[in-house]
Amino acid sequence: MQFASLYPLVYRILKPTFPKCLWCGNPNSKAIALTFDDGPHPQYTPELLAVLDRYNIKASFFWLGVCVNRNPAIAKTICDRGHWIGLHSYDHRNFPMLSPTELQQSLEKTQAAIHSACNLQPSQVRDVRPPNGFFTPETLKLLHQWNYRPVMWSVVPEDWVRPGVATVVQRVLQQVQNGSLIVLHDGACGGQDVAATASSLIPQLLQQGYQFVTVDTLWQQAALR
Template sequence: MKKWIFGIVVVSILSMLFVGCTTVGAVKLPVDLNDDEKQIENIAPDKIEDIDDNKIKDEEKTNQDEINVEIETDEKNNNDKINDTANQSESENKADQDKKTDIVDSKIHYSGDGSKKLVALTFDDGPESKYTSQIMDILDQYDIKATFFVIGQNAEKYPEVLKSIHEKGHEIGNHSWSHKYLPKLSKQEVEKEILMTEELITDILGEHSAVLRPPYGALKKQGIEFVNSLGYNVVNWSVDTRDWAGTSGEQMMKYVQQQLKPGGIVLMHNGGNPKSVKNTVDTLPQMIEWIREQGYEFVTVSEILDL
């Protein structure tokens, strides 16, 4: 009986010792983890956050770099377009400016020096058969000498009217042969337009005309020098009555009143549109009287320019 009890006690003690050793040893057993888990376990939590932050920052930087490239590319394209447009506008403006400087030059006479109250009345595009004689009658009435810029083919058609203008003491000017726009013509064509009219005037009147008015007042810079070489002074105007446009007599007077200054050269017409010329004839006496009331003396173009 005692041996049986002793056996149970021994077995119980051995069992307790075995369980205790197993529990204590379990703390030191190796951990069986997969590779990913080992990587995570071997890195401190704060380091994990650093990696995530760095990864995010790298991705953000990459994205921002791509955005910046796109923006820079767009800006460059836009700037290129703007520069191209600006260069094109500059070229167009330069071309427009070159065109203007071809037509206008200081060698063209627009008026006298303004030192005296002188005014010159000029009449373009004649002679013709009806209104030129009426204009001359009005000028005779006021004892005024004017300048008539004649078209060669009209002078050829009405040589007696041309002679009458000259005989009454008015100045004759060259206004080309057929009233073409001279800047569009070649040098040879310009020469022909001028010299044909010159030859006709010389044949009829026996003398050279020293003044020329280009049709529309237009002449290239080199054209002015060429005309000068032919013995002509180029004369335009400082007062435009716009009678050529069919302007009313009342409006013509307003233009004269607004634009006239000492040394003024007044543009009118005795040829072209008959209605326009009639307005000129009807308004001329009123115009002359108003100009005289302002203290002006009437002279020819050569006199006002002291040629």
């Protein structure tokens, strides 16, 4: 079952309920963020990077620690090209299913994998997107207690079920607005189409006057509001 039509409603409900998460950027700015979950992948991520390079776009990647350990050279390439790096857990287990100790270990193992591949210190990688978007108030309390920054989304085209590139692009274009935080996937689920999706989507968004920024920039803009 697909739930793409429900995500805008879920966003409108959750955003005011959990204001300490990053859901979007400044509604008065044409700055938007392209974010990619579940990588790095040995095939799909390099294909995506070629598209981002073509348009000189800086994106934000939320990594699984297990995938970083499997593909350290690709992780380093992403980092070296100036993209923003965040955490998506070690192995994509839903946060509410983990004990506090297991959750902390999952994040720290992912930071360690990133440090080994990219030489980024743990303090430099503290943005966290929960797998599947699942979290509880207790989850957020722990993340803040451990000095992580929870990052959510405002545009979810459900690309991981592979409805087709044209459908994913259409969903994004219908929902995008100033400050949008767009979620796509470059991992095993959905990554097959990510380069084609980005190749179609980016020029259309540029034509509409949007500027691509990283999640860190959206945080900075949010702090200034």
